Amino acid sequence: MQEADIVVVGGGLSGLYAALTLRDAGRSVIVLEARERVGGLTYSPLSKVLGSRVDLGGQWAAPRHQRMSRLIARYRVPLVKQFIDGQRACLQDKDTYFGPMGTVPGLSAKETEEYGSGIKRLYDAMDGLAENPWESQDAARLDSMTFASWIDQVAMSERPRASFFRMPGAYYGALAEEISALELLHKLRSCGGPLWMSDANEGGQSRHMMGSQLVSEGIAAELGDAVHTSSPVRAISWSADSATVRSDSIAVRCKRVICATSPAMISQVAFDPPLPAPRRLLHQRFANGRNTKAAIIYERPFWRDRGLNGNIIATDGSLTATYDLGGEAPRYGILIALFTGRPAYQIDALTPEMRRTKVLGLLAQALGPEATQPLEYMDQVWANEEWSGGASSPFLLPGAMTTIGADLRSACGPIHWAGTHMSSEFRGYMEGALAAGEAAANRVLAEK
């Protein structure tokens, strides 16, 4: 049996950053990661055509994401300004509309005005929340409804209303019909609000990495042989001040444990004694959403010839969005396509070959027939991933935040919690994962 001060369960960004923080403070740490790779929801396979990495998980990181920005610089991860010169396309059934970024091409002036009023209502609701959302004046009411019920209170016609329904999917993979309104509003607030989050000019989508997994790999390299991959944790036995963590490859006795996986994954670990009821109930009330991402490489960015910037959205719910990742002067055409929330349910039901045909068909509707002839196509269905069970971020169901949300960060004896869903800033994002990892490490360090 090995020994360490702290065992971290999960080698995603949150667990790795917790381990780095503890190691830098002089503690001995062991990280146990189930997959054969580190990075969790940051996953950047090699593109054979590009000869470099492409991201099928987290990717955009703005300067406001301070921890992430420091690590990007530290590990020299390629960072590219989002290309947005030209018009975006919007799919509506068989039709395609074109217009400037920041607008929804094809919406009438009345629909655009209704959408704007809805956004104002959303910001008013977000701004009224307390830092601990369960302490907000309106907490009980907002937590008693799904975001779909919240939308019902705003007078909007069909298409602006549908845009609001897609919001939880776009940002967290969730359906409006399942996520607590309080949870969604708090998540959006913690991430800077939807207007900033989706702003590809100056905001949350203004810069993207080409290889976000390089950050996780960089931290893992610093931690060296303290990181064990292919080592899924199956059991944790614990007392007031120590624990033994058993994975498929190793058993470690330690003083503290930080669990940095999604709650759905933690529920598969056998705890002895069992976790206290509030904690178990909390884990059961976190759901995972759906998020499927494709990367498509072309000989050249042919859409730019027609004044298009490669950004496609859809008011018919066929896809969430596509983006041109080539930057200013690309050698190849590089697109990524996102299917999140309800569009992911549709695409995930297809075979890999049918998925490819479907994605290329949608691209061709907006960009022209050349879109059906890529040099390379890759995709990742996150719902099929054994050690994630969905993406892009665990979210709470109605009623949970106001009843057991206050237990979110409490330790259970020697067991502490991390993961992006635990963060009070940029919750659901890579920056949130780092912040939650750092906070968990600091809570451990603050103990005697």
Ligand SMILES: Cc1cc2nc3c(=O)[nH]c(=O)nc-3n(C[C@H](O)[C@H](O)[C@H](O)COP(=O)(O)OP(=O)(O)OC[C@H]3O[C@@H](n4cnc5c(N)ncnc54)[C@H](O)[C@@H]3O)c2cc1C
């Ligand atoms: C398609 C997609 C697009 C995204 N886009 C963005 C974006 O542009 N910008 C952004 O900031 N964020 C984005 N995100 C979200 C971001 O990637 C995540 O919030 C972040 O990476 C989560 O990190 P984490 O460490 O909290 O969790 P995870 O990455 O889920 O890490 C948990 C780790 O625990 C491991 N594990 C699970 N069970 C066990 C076990 N029993 N034993 C040992 N290990 C276990 C898992 O294998 C995993 O490695 C995106 C996510 C996806 C999927």
